[in-house]
Amino acid sequence: MSVWEKIKEKTEAGERLSSEEGVYLFREADLHQLGQLADGVRERKVGKRASYVLNRYLNYSNICVLSCQFCAFARRKREPGTFELSVSEVVDGAKQAVALGATEIHIVGGLHPSLPYEFYLEMLRGLAGLEPRPMLKVFTAIEIRHLAERVAKKPMVEVLGDLQEAGLDSLTGGGAEIFDAGVRERICRGKESAEEWLEVHRTWHGMGGRSTATMLYGHVETAEQRVDHLQKLRGLQDETGGFTGFIPFAFEPSQTRLAELGKIRRASALEELRVIAASRLILDNFDHVTAYWISTGLPLAQVALSYGADDLHGTIGEEKIFHMAGAKTPVGQTRGNLERAIREAGREPVQRNTFYEAIRS
Template sequence: MEKAGLGEVYEKLEAGERLSREDGLNLFKTRDLLALGRLAQKVRVRLHGRRVYYVINRHLNYTNVCENRCRFCAYWRAPGDPEGYVLSPEEAVTRLSQGPPPREIHIVGGLHPELPYHYYLELLSAVHEAFPQAAIKAFTCVEIDHLSRISGKPVEEVLRDLKEAGLSCLPGGGAEIFSERVRRKLFPRKISAERWLEIARTAHHLGIPTNATMLYGHVETLEERVEHLLRLRSLQDETQGFLCFVPLPFLPEKTPLREEIRPTTGFEDLRVMAVSRLLLDNIPHLKAYWVFLGVKLAQLALHFGADDLHGTVVEEKISEASGGREAEALSREEIERLVRTAGFEPVERDAFYRAVAPEGV
């Protein structure tokens, strides 16, 4: 560790001390990826042993019409675009009915300027009625802000309405990177970092857990990455409401930024994974999201701090539109094979990371 310049970090970890901003920068700057991975894996094994979690889930993207028009997104369509779509609650249920019964349903979409507030409540109610066994993880903090604006209701009231309609927890998307410099450059219409954190805080105080994400590999600096992670860590100190952190590499291939920005390398993806595990000492789970990373790199990330391989997915359209690297779905058997051949123990979970007995096995 001394040769890698990580001796001080190693000593802090051994003593149970929290890593600093300066430590985070040093971790991002090290070239010794294997030493960094060993540190992250030490923390991961202490927290979770050899367990790797996954969930039988479905993804639903209910509309691609969005008024935010983020430069990094290839999914959105303007209102009136012939390629734009909206799923009715009935169509949503039909799409979700394929395959084995899900334990978790992940619902996100664009900010459609013409969809009424009651549409979102009816969508949740229909899905909850059709799949009572599944936890519904729906609507990012960005979407919650949109619902607050179109309804004229405060965020707390919106969240209560959604919870009554069947909401279990919030996904972590929309955080992107908390730097206002980057937000002005790439997605100026999106809510501020402060607003995202405020909505997450409100959800946590209402007993609605959430995930958190970071989109990296575009125009952000290492300092901005560290700042993002530390702001999440600070809110988690306050609320303990984040279940999982999900680092997301930017996929430029089909976006307007494809000529300006190259895709991340595997080296960088594993470094971000490891640093995330080391800095986020209070967020219990770290996800290797195979839809973005690809299954082989996600499998390797299990040795760099990750303890969650996400799930079966099925029909995730946003990353696919941006050049996502993999097929739409993995079976339970495929996920367990990936976990076991990497040297870990697969654990099927629910949305709250409680171990469950596989159905039909």
């Protein structure tokens, strides 16, 4: 039996793929056969449904004490191009989005050197006080560690408890990049380790919280390192069941500060489809895989709905992180565009909330 036939047989029997089989998916499998297999798994998990969320991105600041080599969003405190919003500016931005129907406010920022702990708590309280109350998907794992270690100077579990009490519903999945320590050294030196990222999410899930998981690919990583990344996510999902969905995205090289990374060719459309499909097969305990149109563009995200993806993320409204890195996609989508893309792909559009629960179909 060939490796592919074995993978097919195991997938259809609901058996878990090995590391070697995962690597085969990234390196050798025929893309369209792989897509078809992943599409079958998606169909078994969610049927005809394909979801989206009415959400709004906000960034409270891009000032950051780190300088991850791939990041074009962050600035040092005195560099040109910094921005910093007050609590009322963040809340006003969210208020306008909620008035237009947004059910989720998604916020991340840099690791700010001097904002006080109270800023983060007040921001959440202000957002949680909006009517109707949006769900709050806020902070990456590294921001949580920054708040615990440098801002509040107290245990991470206590910080997560404070944030939960102030209104936090979900952590974002950002900052995972590729978990391999050697890759992290090359693309985001000084950032938290894989274990530290996983520990934040493990702790949060243990408190009843939910979060998403991500993978930033298409830079210096190997197929083996992608598989290791996905297996680590799968392992934590086995343990906690707290991940709501998985969102892979390709590295945007054009504005990177590091020459080594600047020479990399951006992942092709076919590679993006391969990552979606392989992730769907390897992450057998995740219900949802998102085609992130901010990164892929909406036309390719629409195709990805037949390669294992079942979600198009959201309307977003204003995106900075990918666009400061050179993304040429729009910064927002209307509900109509997302629904049309889903219908044309032969699926039934479902508006979801932050936890991927259907709100309207």
